[in-house]
Amino acid sequence: MKHRHNWLIASLISICSVTGYAQKTEIYTHNLAAYNHAVDLYNNRDFVAAKHKFSSLKSEFDDLSEYKANCVYYEAFSAIQNGERDGDKMMLNFVERFPTSTKQNTAFLEVGDYYFKNANYPYALKWYKRVETRNLSIQQEEDFNFKYAYGLFAVKRYDQAKGIFQKLLTSQEYGSQAKYYYGFIAYQDDDYDNADRYLGEIADDKELGDDVPYYMANIKFKTGQFQEAIDIAEPFLAKADRNEHSEISKIIGESYFNLNKYAEAIPHLKNYKGKRRKWNNTDYYLLGYAYYKQNDYENAIANFNKIIGGKNSVSQNAYYHLAECYLKTDLKTEALNAFRNASQMDYSEDIKKDAWLNYAKLSYEIGNPYKSVPDVLQEYLDLYPKSSAKDEISELLISAYISSKDYVGALEALKGKNETHHKELYQKVALYRGIQLFNDGNYNNAKEYFGIAVDNPMDSKITARAIFWKAETNYLSNNYKDALEGFQQFKNMNTSELSENEIIDYNIAYSYFKLKDYNRAGDNFQTFINSRPNDSDKLNDAYLRLGDAYYVSSNYSKAITAYNHIINSKGIDRDYAHFQRAMSYGFIRKNNAKIDDFNAFLKAYPKSTLRDDAYYELGNSYVVAENNDAALSTYNNLLKEYKRSSYVPKALLKQGLIYYNIERDNEALDKYRRVVKEFPNTSEAKQAVANARQIYVDLGRVDEYASWVKGLDFVTVTDSDLDNDMYESAEKQYLLNNRKKAITAFKKYLKEFPNGGHALNANFYLAEALFNEKQQTASIPYYSYVIDQGRNEFTEQALSRLSQAYLEANNWAKAMPILEQLEEQADFPQNITFAQSNLMKGYYELENYDAAVAYAEKVLLRPKLENRIKSDAKIIIARSAFKTGDERKAEQAYKEVGTIAKGELKAESLYYDAYFKHQEGNYKVSNTVVQQLVADYSAYKYFGAKGLIVMAKNFYELKDAYQATYILESVIKNFSDYKDVTDEAKVELAKIKKKEAETNESVNPDN
16 A cells, blocks of 8 residues: 555656646647747847737746846847937846857947948947857958947048958959048048058949049149049049039149140139039139139139138238239239238248338339338348448438438438438438428527528528528528628528529518518518519518508608508408508698598408507597597497407596596596506506596595505505516516526516516516416416406416416317307407417317317418418317217318328328218229328327228229238238227228138138
8 A cells, every 4th residue: 555655656747747748838839829929020120019918928038047037138229220318328227147058249230330320320330349259250350340449430440440451452342442431531541651552452443432533633733633633533523423523623733733734724613613602712812813824814813812811821922912913913002912912922932022122112113101111221221231232222211201201311321321412312311301390390400500591501502492491590580680791691502493582582572671671671561562473472471561661661652651561452351451451641741631531440450460459540630630529439449349459448547538638637547447446556556556646636535545555456555666676687688688597587577576566567577478488377366366367468368377377288178269259359360360279279178069160260360371280170070060060061171271281181181082982982082082191191100000991991982802911911010099099990800801711711800
């Protein structure tokens, strides 16, 4: 029984085991079928379903099972094929979990191939680098190597790719492709031997050789085989696509260029479209030079001038040839800039030296906007002291000094030169320097240079002119005797051809006049008049002075004849002549004629500055005629119309005397007391006190007189003898022109007697002495004192001087009211003109442009106006119009300024002429004006710099970007003292560079 039990147990175990095995086999068979079904789905590229199947199956197999590893592999690869983000991560998980799986290497290879087929080369390379090639067949290894190398090539890791392609060069399947890519990499590395060899071997391959001719042509070009490059490239050109066509054209064009076949090169160079549709400076240079060699200078310029900001040997060559093209087309200003640019580069010493010489010569010929012409010429001599052009440039240097009016420099350059023409030039330049200083009012130094010209008598005409101008200098320095001797010496020389001869009698006459030899003065004025000069102003003035000479000599009948000429011809200052004629009638005892003439004067000249004089003299004439009512009425007209006239206190005294004589004492006292009240400290006030005293005594009202006088400081001065002595001592020093001693003495007097009897005179003379000693600020309180005393004999001069002191201190706030007072009270026309002209300037400075224009128009109505003052007035009108936006009015005003202005105002008018012509689109004409500005007025650098900006704008409008940018860069570099100008230049330069950078990749808009 026991055995049977054991058998039963064994049978049961056996039955259970067979049953369990059968169950497992059934499950395994089922899973295998599902696995195979999943594989079929995978092979049929149903990766979504396959992934789902493998994902559910992988847990049915043991971890050590190959089926498990395969499920994980296929699941991951299906995810990759589905483009799922975690596909890579799943495959890496497979690699880590199943390091012994036979799918490991396959996974690396197949995932790499998947990414390779999809052109995702970085991912492909990530997997390819894990592949172990030992287990691959030869064919598989070649296939892998090509894909791996191509992936490296695609991501531009050429060095690594090159080594792998090299292994495939003899491959039957991949050899041609390997040669292509190996050759291309060699081409990229400038390894033209290998590039030529391997690309040449597959040039006829229809699948690979489409772009090989381009590379072959470029290789030939880069190795200097230009004809071979042309031979390869030209047949390829017709079938090249657009981008290839551009590049092939460049190769052909530059090959022809290097073979000096410029006509053949031009069409191909033009067909090149540039990198990213942009050319660079070298591209423009090649085409420009090709045109240059064909003598097509306009097209050469059009390309050379696109080269902006170049700083290499190509640019230096381009700028030099550009300058030559400009010269060939007579564009000298443009040539100057291009030669200057080439001369500042050091890449070719020969080009630099030749450019410098041309730059120097052109600077002399047309002027230089950046530096004075003499400085340019001297710099050339310093740089090239052994140049064969040294003597020529030295001569130009002297001439340049003269033409630029740098006579000091010219004299320095002429020193030590013994040739006759140099000595003649030395004498002439000394004369010119003297005239220059004379025009600046520097008479002492001017006389020194006139003396040098006289002492070096190489040319008799220059000697004569120097004698004349030395005499003129003596005259203006109040050395009338020496002036007369000089003028007479000049007249005795052979001077008929000289312009100075036309006025020599006039000058001699004035010298006699100043020496108070009126008879000889009159004779010479008459001689001048008889010569009937063309200068109508001087002829008119000669008649006036002739009349004055007769007048002063008491020859009133002849004086009247001379004055009649002025009156009848309606010449300048005919109001003065009329006044003098009336006065002459009085002196020849024709009082009625005098009265009639003054009445005619007052009717004829309603705006004359002599009207108050005429009223006063007419009143006096009525007194002589014993017509007291007419006299009183005439004086009243004076008092009413000219309240600030210096004749007011005199007229009041006259009225007082008339009232006294007709026994209207109280009215006489009223007049005298008014003089004292309104004009204290004047001689008229003292006379009024004396006259009033007599009336008070006559009326027996002495106590009233005493009470009145007690309040008058200038009458009750104590210690009057000391007062008089101290004043007379100071006045004596003043009259002897010992100004420093006079200043000390007057200050001492005013300290002792601030309200002394001579306080008015002392303050005025002290102010004058200080002013003439260039102590204008110190003179201010003393002139102010004189003005505060009411109208007196010094008022006008004090107002003029005080306003000058404030103007020199640039204190417009204090100057303006003084100028207004001067305008109102002045008797002398020159003071009225001075006041009005400075008021117009003051209002302009204070930005009150309407008032500035109103005063400018007042000034222009003044008679006998100097051109200097006319141009000042017109410039104020022009500037004000420009400031207020009225450019039409400004343009007209600047035109008028240009006809009469000199110096800086002329420079300003030329600048605005160029500006307005630019605005109108007349760019070439505008440039001509700027050239005149910088050539003839180089001393006025501010307007020259502003003119250059206008010139730059003109050139850009004329399609010359090189000139525009070069000029603006030069302005920025050379005119840093004028920030507003350089700021404007920077703005314009940035705008141009931004625009040019759109077509020229060499242009950096930020630099």
